Amino acid sequence: MSSRRATTVAGSLVVASFSAVLILSCPAGADDQGPGSGKGGKPVDEAPAGVKTTTTLPERISVDNSSKKTAITATVKNEGTKDSGQIRLLVVGFDGLTVKSVQGCDAIAKKDLPEGSNSGFACPIDNLAAGASKSYAVDATFDLSKTGKICLPVQTGDGKKTFWQQGPVPFGTTNPSPNAPATPLLLGTDNTPVGPGGEELPKTGVGRDVLPLGAAGAALLAVGAAGLWWSQRRPERRES
Secondary structure, X not given: OOHHHHHHHHHHHHHHHHHHHHHHHOXXXXXXXXXXXXXXXXXXXXXXXXXXXXXXXXXXXXXXXXXOEEEEEEEEEEOOOOOOOOEEEEEEEEEOEEEEXXXXXEEOOHHHOOOOEEEEEEEEEOOOOOOOEEEEEEEEEEOOOOOEEEEEEEEEOOOOOEEEEEEEEEEEOXXXXXXXXXXXEEEOOOOXXXXXXXXXXXXXXXXXXXXXXXXXXXXXXOOOOOOOOOOOOOOOOOOO
């Protein structure tokens, strides 16, 4: 092989290798989840003067039909004029939607979850400045043969008061596509489970808006009614 040809081939290999590094180094872009929505949210206990906490969820998510995995962005905001002080955001899954992890947050012990929920995480926030927001990456799975809901309460740091609660609000589709690689789900839509053969499966879930909390002596009410989260319990943190 001539010196010139060897140089050309070597140069091509370097370019190819560099391109491969660039491709492999770029993180996979998250699915476009659309703008955040506060659908299904409502104030509960009165917040301190000047503090107004709210939450948003994506308007749409995509569920991998093979792995059942999905990603959700949960955002908490302080739309008031004063700092929030210590608060916490809870991310709780119901029925077919199971929260697997929330970045920077601690799992809630099963005994502290409200009846009807299957998973939950507590995200402590030392302070949220006026006008500021904080977003959390939520990894979850969604069993498309069921309905699924998620709930985002914003509480005082000790959990005694709930300033805001979004949900339990459903994600779902009325036009399932079981043979497609992924199924898009919309916020505020009850899922219509359909099997591979196109036959509709019976909906599952708590089937009620009020979720009694046993020993906590409180209730978690669904959208449209005044709701209270369990206020006297603090989620136990798992030891790392």
